[in-house]
Amino acid sequence: QKEVEQDPGPLSVPEGAIVSLNCTYSNSAFQYFMWYRQYSRKGPELLMYTYSSGNKEDGRFTAQVDKSSKYISLFIRDSQPSDSATYLCAMTWITSGNTPLVFGKGTRLSVIA
């Protein structure tokens, strides 16, 4: 079982739809959970992060973590064509030293106008 599982899609939705992107993980030591957005032929950029369980909202984006189920989600409300990108979940744990990120494979999203 891979440490982080993410459905690669592609996912195609009409403009204005609510989008749900998800990752599951196996390592219960993960404490920080991130979502990176990657536009075509660009490097990833951090979209949101959450610590431990709970929800975090930023404009049209909501990140949700359920540590009991080892499941994280990213919701996009009122999706726009500009949201078309690949979304990568990433997670890591707490130590005193460097903590490398473990990435999911990414989900490719297309929002159709």
Next chain:
Amino acid sequence: NAGVTQTPKFRILKIGQSMTLQCTQDMNHNYMYWYRQDPGMGLKLIYYSVGAGITDKGEVPNGYNVSRSTTEDFPLRLELAAPSQTSVYFCASSPKGQGADTQYFGPGTRLTVL
């Protein structure tokens, strides 16, 4: 600030050739990383550095070498290129290297080995 810059943007190599992928950051970050991204496979960490003169292996270091002589630069060296090294390579940097510390990525180098 230019952020993280990478050169070249594209490169085609023949099997057995070698090359250096350049990475420079102007944010005075201590931590720098090299990833490769294969289609549908996510990002895999090749090497990372916690400061000038200090480097360590990531998940997939075989076939690569790195050096870090300055805070700004973190070149990745490919010796004896193989088709399995065809990928998109991303360099990234971060201030602290821990937890939710944001990693800032460069635009990538697309490498094809024929």
